[in-house]
Amino acid sequence: xxxxxxxxxxxxxxxLALGLGACCAPNGPAPERVILLPQDPAPLAPRAGQQGCLVxxxxxxxxxxxxxxxxxxxxxxxxxxxxREELLHMGHHAWEEPGVxxxxxxxxxxxxxxxxxxxxxxxxxxxxxxxxxxxACDLRVLPTRQPDYGSGPxxxxxxxxxxxxxxxxxxxxxVWHVSPRGDWLVAETPLALGWLPAGMVGRLSRAQATVWxxxxxxxxxRDRAALRGPGGRFVxxxxxxxxxxxxxxxxxxxRVLIPRARADGSADLALATLPRAAGAAxxxxxxxxxxxxxxxxxxxxxxxxxxxxxxxxxxxxxxxLLAPFGLWLPRNSADQGKTGTVIDLSGLDDAAKxxxxxxxxxxxxxxxxxxxxxxxxxxxxxxxxxxLHAMWGLKTRSAQGEGRALVGRVVITGLNPGAHxxxxxxxxxxxxxxxxxxxxxxxxxxxCP
Numbered sequence: 001x002x003x004x005x006x007x008x009x010x011x012x013x014x015x016l017a018l019g020l021g022a023c024c025a026p027n028g029p030a031p032e033r034v035i036l037l038p039q040d041p042a043p044l045a046p047r048a049g050q051q052g053c054l055v056x057x058x059x060x061x062x063x064x065x066x067x068x069x070x071x072x073x074x075x076x077x078x079x080x081x082x083x084r085e086e087l088l089h090m091g092h093h094a095w096e097e098p099g100v101x102x103x104x105x106x107x108x109x110x111x112x113x114x115x116x117x118x119x120x121x122x123x124x125x126x127x128x129x130x131x132x133x134x135x136a137c138d139l140r141v142l143p144t145r146q147p148d149y150g151s152g153p154x155x156x157x158x159x160x161x162x163x164x165x166x167x168x169x170x171x172x173x174x175v176w177h178v179s180p181r182g183d184w185l186v187a188e189t190p191l192a193l194g195w196l197p198a199g200m201v202g203r204l205s206r207a208q209a210t211v212w213x214x215x216x217x218x219x220x221x222r223d224r225a226a227l228r229g230p231g232g233r234f235v236x237x238x239x240x241x242x243x244x245x246x247x248x249x250x251x252x253x254x255r256v257l258i259p260r261a262r263a264d265g266s267a268d269l270a271l272a273t274l275p276r277a278a279g280a281a282x283x284x285x286x287x288x289x290x291x292x293x294x295x296x297x298x299x300x301x302x303x304x305x306x307x308x309x310x311x312x313x314x315x316x317x318x319x320x321l322l323a324p325f326g327l328w329l330p331r332n333s334a335d336q337g338k339t340g341t342v343i344d345l346s347g348l349d350d351a352a353k354x355x356x357x358x359x360x361x362x363x364x365x366x367x368x369x370x371x372x373x374x375x376x377x378x379x380x381x382x383x384x385x386x387x388l389h390a391m392w393g394l395k396t397r398s399a400q401g402e403g404r405a406l407v408g409r410v411v412i413t414g415l416n417p418g419a420h421x422x423x424x425x426x427x428x429x430x431x432x433x434x435x436x437x438x439x440x441x442x443x444x445x446x447x448c449p
Contacts, residue, residue, distance in 0.1 A: 034394065034418045035411050037386070041295045044378040044386055044412070045288040046363040053448035054286050054365070064283040064326030071243065071328075072213055074174035074188045075130050082193045084124050087177075087186060088116065090194070091142040093161055099148045112142060119143040119184050119195070125176035130209045131187070131201040132259040132267050133171045135236060136310065139164040139194035143184035158305040158392075164194035165331050166307025166316070168242040170259055172212070173201060191331040202259050202267025211245075211257075211269060217282040218246040218256050218274070219324035221294055223301075225278035227258060235272055239310065240294065241320030243282060247271060254279050283326030291364050294321055295388060303392050303408045314374050317390040317410060318367060321376070327441060337369025337437045346436040353435060354415075357385050365442045368415075370434040377438075384414050387431075394418045395425040405429075 046054060074081075093099075094112035101107060120126070121143075138145075140162050147160040167173075167189060177186035178198070187196045204212070220242035229235045235258065238244075244256040253273040260268045284290055298321065304311025312320065315336055319329040329336050343360055345353050357368065363379030368387060375387035391411055393404030402425070405418050415432040418424050427433040 034405050034407055034421070035413060036417070037412055037414065039299045039412050041299065041378065041388065041412065042292050044363070044381070045292050046365075046379065047288050052288055054288065054291075055442050055446050056448060057285075059442070059446035060283055060286055060326060063328070067283075067323075067326045067328040068217075071190045072172050073190060075172050075209060075213070077174065077188075080125050080174075080176050081188055084122070087121060087124050087193065090164075091116070091162070093150070094142060094148055097150065099150045099155070099161060101149075102147055107148065115142050115144055118181070119179040120177070121186070123177065124186055127175060127178050129175050130204045130206075131173050131175050132204060132212065133167050133169055133173060133196070134200055134202050134259050134261050134267065135169050136239070137167050137196060137200040138306075138308065139167055139187070139189060139192060139196060141194060143179065143195040145197070158303070158308060160305065160308060163306035163308055164192050165189075166304075166310070167191070167196075168239060169236060170242065170244050170257075172209075175201060175203075198265070199261070202261050203265055204267055208267065208269055214245075216246045218244050218254050218279045219282040219284055220244070220274070220279050221284065221324050222275075222278040223297065225274055227256075227272045227274055229270065229272050238274060238278070239320070240298070241323035243323070244274075246281060249273070249276065252276055280324060282324065284324040286325045286327075288364075290325075294324065298410045299412070301390075301410045303390050303410070305392075312390050312410065313392075314390045317388075318374055318376050322441075333369060333372060333374035336367055336374050337439055339367070339439050339441065341440040341443060343438040343440070344436070345438055350432050353432060354385065357415075357435075357438060358383070360440070361385070361438055362440050362442060362447070365440065365447075367439040367441070368435050369437040369439060370431065371436065373431075373434075375431075378412065386412055386414060388412050391417075394421075395429040396421070396423045397425045397429075398423050 091112050098107045141164050142162050148162045149156050150161055171189060173187040173189045175185050175187050183198050185196050185198050185201055220238045220240060223239045225238045227235045227238050247255040247257060249255045253276055256272055256274055257269050258272045260270045262268055302311045305313050307316050315331060315333040318336060322329060329339060343356060345356055358380050361377045363377060366377040368375045368377050375389035378386040378388055391407045393406040396403045396405050405421060416430045419430060
């Protein structure tokens with residue numbers, strides 16, 4: 001989920017200083033020794049050539065309509081989807097297993113309860129209005145921008161336990177609570193429930209919401225694309241997977257609507273332009289060439305837990321890569337692993353899993369899931385499956401204890417990267433033994449012959 005760009009130096013220092021466990025104490029080799037395969041997705045295109053039909057147009061159109069229903073669901077509800085108990089439970093780990101803050105000091109007793117008390121969470125739901133996110137922002141588990149890192153193996157940077165997900169600008173949200181001070185909101189979004197700083201959401205009238213929902217949409221197909229206002233003035237940076245109302249355009253640029261903040265907390269709907277090469281009418285035709293065109297620029301991008309820093313973790317990568325095609329995926333990996341037609345692989349040995357993946361997986365339209373991680377299956381080369389994923393690292397074990405062979409980027413790998421490393425933890429450092437499901441996103445009747 002995108003947020004403010006951070007200097008690369010600060011996170012590295014924090015990662016070294018925390019030294020709390022698996023994710024922040026790399027004791028393995030450089031990433032280049034883990035990622036041995038070519039990182040160009042083009043040779044793994046699902047069919048020869050750059051065009052061709054992967055799914056039938058009618059089915060893709062149906063999926064795009066379902067995508068929009070999911071996307072605007074918060075605006076269409078008669079009551080909150082989530083209960084007060086769910087809201088209060090989101091931060092349970094913060095008091096059940098106290099972590100450390102950005103200063104590496106343990107949290108004071110009761111700090112999470114104090115946050116909720118100040119925010120008036122017990123009175124949720126206390127209001128009801130439609131809004132739009134005004135910029136890329138972070139949806140939080142508790143009403144604070146400060147991080148909370150767990151200790152022990154699996155804790156530490158970059159795994160901020162208070163990060164729910166990053167949100168794009170222009171995402172429809174339903175506000176069900178405002179803190180007594182007016183500084184934090186409880187927002188139901190298409191992806192999750194969470195807390196947003198009040199300045200990140202603009203309130204809409206019913207007429208404005210109707211305008212925003214009506215008509216066609218543009219899907220952003222490139223990261224770091226400049227949205228510009230009148231006179232070419234830079235307004236904000238857009239990212240892959242954003243969805244904005246389309247208002248025509250010229251040969252060089254699209255015209256779209258974006259939300260802008262007013263002093264009274266409401267939103268104004270303004271026109272902006274986006275470079276033609278950075279967007280496409282939604283849904284983008286699902287062809288081999290378009291898949292490769294979107295995936296190529298993502299290779300090597302930094303890992304971003306929960307979308308922190310404007311980067312992607314495993315599930316935001318798969319979600320945002322397929323979003324322009326109108327294929328809706330939930331936000332977290334566990335739910336993505338239950339999407340479409342699911343084949344249970346949990347009781348199989350490695351050889352049987354490989355046979356099932358090669359025989360039943362649909363290249364670029366299948367997900368491989370294991371607890372805590374999801375990957376896009378790209379097909380097989382020389383009998384070995386290839387996957388695209390945002391990967392933090394592989395578990396290692398040495399005399400110094402548990403650590404990670406750090407990768408920290410978007411990569412193409414096989415299903416057992418790092419198997420040649422002598423200190424790789426086995427079997428838990430390997431991917432294949434932990435894969436438990438194959439999720440096929442397009443059924444046979446939807447695929448082109």
